[in-house]
Amino acid sequence: xxxxxxxxxxxxxxxxxxxxxxxxxxxxxxxxxxKESLMLPLxxxxxxxxxxxxxxxxxxxxxSQNPCSLCLDPxxxxxxxxxxxDVADLWALERSAAFRGIYHVTGGLLSPLDGVGPDxxxxxxxxxxSEAKEVTEIILALSATVDGQSTAHYLAERLDGIDVTISxxxxxxxxxxxxxxxxxxxxxxxxxxxxxx
Amino acid sequence: xxxxxxxxxxxxxxxxxxxxxxxxxxxxxxxxxxKESLMLPLxxxxxxxxxxxxxxxxxxxxxSQNPCSLCLDPxxxxxxxxxxxDVADLWALERSAAFRGIYHVTGGLLSPLDGVGPDxxxxxxxxxxSEAKEVTEIILALSATVDGQSTAHYLAERLDGIDVTISxxxxxxxxxxxxxxxxxxxxxxxxxxxxxx
Numbered sequence: 001x002x003x004x005x006x007x008x009x010x011x012x013x014x015x016x017x018x019x020x021x022x023x024x025x026x027x028x029x030x031x032x033x034x035k036e037s038l039m040l041p042l043x044x045x046x047x048x049x050x051x052x053x054x055x056x057x058x059x060x061x062x063x064s065q066n067p068c069s070l071c072l073d074p075x076x077x078x079x080x081x082x083x084x085x086d087v088a089d090l091w092a093l094e095r096s097a098a099f100r101g102i103y104h105v106t107g108g109l110l111s112p113l114d115g116v117g118p119d120x121x122x123x124x125x126x127x128x129x130s131e132a133k134e135v136t137e138i139i140l141a142l143s144a145t146v147d148g149q150s151t152a153h154y155l156a157e158r159l160d161g162i163d164v165t166i167s168x169x170x171x172x173x174x175x176x177x178x179x180x181x182x183x184x185x186x187x188x189x190x191x192x193x194x195x196x197x
Numbered sequence: 198x199x200x201x202x203x204x205x206x207x208x209x210x211x212x213x214x215x216x217x218x219x220x221x222x223x224x225x226x227x228x229x230x231x232k233e234s235l236m237l238p239l240x241x242x243x244x245x246x247x248x249x250x251x252x253x254x255x256x257x258x259x260x261s262q263n264p265c266s267l268c269l270d271p272x273x274x275x276x277x278x279x280x281x282x283d284v285a286d287l288w289a290l291e292r293s294a295a296f297r298g299i300y301h302v303t304g305g306l307l308s309p310l311d312g313v314g315p316d317x318x319x320x321x322x323x324x325x326x327s328e329a330k331e332v333t334e335i336i337l338a339l340s341a342t343v344d345g346q347s348t349a350h351y352l353a354e355r356l357d358g359i360d361v362t363i364s365x366x367x368x369x370x371x372x373x374x375x376x377x378x379x380x381x382x383x384x385x386x387x388x389x390x391x392x393x394x
Binding site: 003004005006008009012013015016017018019023025026027028029030031032035038039040041042043045046047048049050052053062063064065068069086087088091 | 200201202203205206209210212213214215216220222223224225226227228229232235236237238239240242243244245246247249250259260261262265266283284285288
């Protein structure tokens, strides 16, 4: 009904996370209607990103240069490496502006059920980086899920012989969180880790 | 943090309906990770659509040819024109496969508050098409909103002198709809238009 070109575009767009077939169809209609202001610039920016984006060989971040601008930034503190599962988490931490060290992206979590073992992740390189003399702390900023925590345990064991402090993110009540909507695990963790006001 | 190319792409993608800044960022991460299987084909399909998609000069549909394949299809019933507000509605009706006539897209609804008058819509052409001898019915398939119904009234008056039947979509209980979730207006319309079982 809408021509094979449009149908193929809708199918391809609906593969993006957050877009189903219905919203992909709406998006394509808007793209066609706003060809000059929306569609053509989008094509150009996609092409530009496809041409320029590289994976940082040091930390695993996406950037237009390799090593990435974070790894090259002389103002970052090279003594602390923050280990994250995914580039999305790295970006989230950067938005918080609370961390001034450098990162290491594992590219996933260990998951024996899904057949993801240590060799499938960027872990050997982390061990190698941790041995550098300037590194004093490794922060394991992994998800508070079963896979996240078992990956954190594995990493802590793997880095055991190296002279670095290994730490993890604090658990507790999220800012803005209402107590009666929180699960019992978080509440009991927040209670155990209570601090004088 | 993610390089200017990536940030610009996220901003452009988040202009699509259904994608906010957060989901656009997720989508861009997936695009970069699946460059070969997702990003490059998407660029190609967008470019193809940008090059080929035309607006049908007869009905207003989007297609790779003008007149569109619906207007050219010899199997469509040329005696009935279904008037819709938007190409999205035309596609929705085509998916229902319940209509075998031809279409007319007005490109919007009359809205005095937003300054949209009859000359801003594709209405003169509809009057012209309705005068063709073969046309016997005009179906006004417009939204059941205030603007939709006032546009339907305007069109009915405008086409008054022409020898065609003017009809509108039936109102009633949507299939699968539960009565106690329906608004009173729909319920009373469904009751008034009740039919013997």
